[in-house]
Amino acid sequence: MERQYSLTDEEVSKFEADGFIGPFDSGMPPHEIEALRGFFEDVMSRQPDHPLYGRFSVRDYHLANPQLLSLFTRPEIVDRLVAIAGEDLTLWRSKLFYKRAGEGDLGWHQDWGFFNGEEIGNDKPSLLPTSTTDYWDLAVWTALEDMNYDNGPLQFVRGTHKRRYPIEMVPMPKSAFFADPFVNVNDPAEIVELAKRSRLVLDVDTSRLFDGIDTSTLTIEGTKKIVQDELSRLRAAITLPFECDPSDIVTVLPKAGQFVIFTERTMHGSLANTTTRNRAAINCRVTTTDTLIYPGRLRGDFIDGSNVNIAKHKCILISGRDLNGQNVYGEITPQSLTAAPPSSDFTYAAHGAD
């Protein structure tokens, strides 16, 4: 099949050498990117329960917002993924990366492709690959606004996807992924409220943290200390210091609507957002269709490594055929691709075992 946006041989070789490639234009009209930006600004300011997961989560809004699904299924994205990983591809996850104004950097990290929840100290793989190719796990990071050096751009270290760099499990506040929960929060009552609603730290249940404590007398420092002490009891991953040639550190600066493709094995992180505007980007994660997605599901375990109940999760076949047979698919229909507000009646047809 002729693919209009396929990568050239040189681009594929560059990807194989560097572990990432881009930015490229998604071709989504600017007003639609702006609408997605607005959608996620609203999600982050209200922090509602996720329509599929029953609690707050920044994952998989492509299963609730058809406009987002239409972004990730555009030929500008799919054709390039196919050039790297072959015809048979599944979109299995998306994640909002929202860096609040004033939020610090995100430390260097690699994901070796299993998405086991190491960012909150878990070790429960979400993917069981069977592919013999190197690039069975790709990410597409799409900027929802113009990126610059000040608003928290994504960075890569070229060529680092070829080996696993050592990590260590450390108290969560010192880990690579930890986002300071107190940015722009100075009121003890607000911290207590956020903790009760488990909105302080992504995927961490803090609802009982202040049980039995007289919160009316807490100072801001005292409140923060209770949170920090509790989070310090949890362990999460940090990449140990590693040597690299500084010229291999690449900061990517896509415009709104542009994307970069990378293997999650490439060492990556992002700079601090020193601006006064929150920064929004969204990634989607794609694997070859022979991968078993959420292997625990076959044993009746629907809680993944990030403590999300994935019973209602569906994969989206974005190209080719399903080669696994055990994954659960949602169908892309013209109706589901019509831009519409998020709704829980977004319909699916399950192909695989449920």
Ligand SMILES: O=C(O)CCC(=O)C(=O)O
């Ligand atoms: O957007 C960011 O700040 C980091 C993105 C990231 O780590 C990822 O897409 O895997």
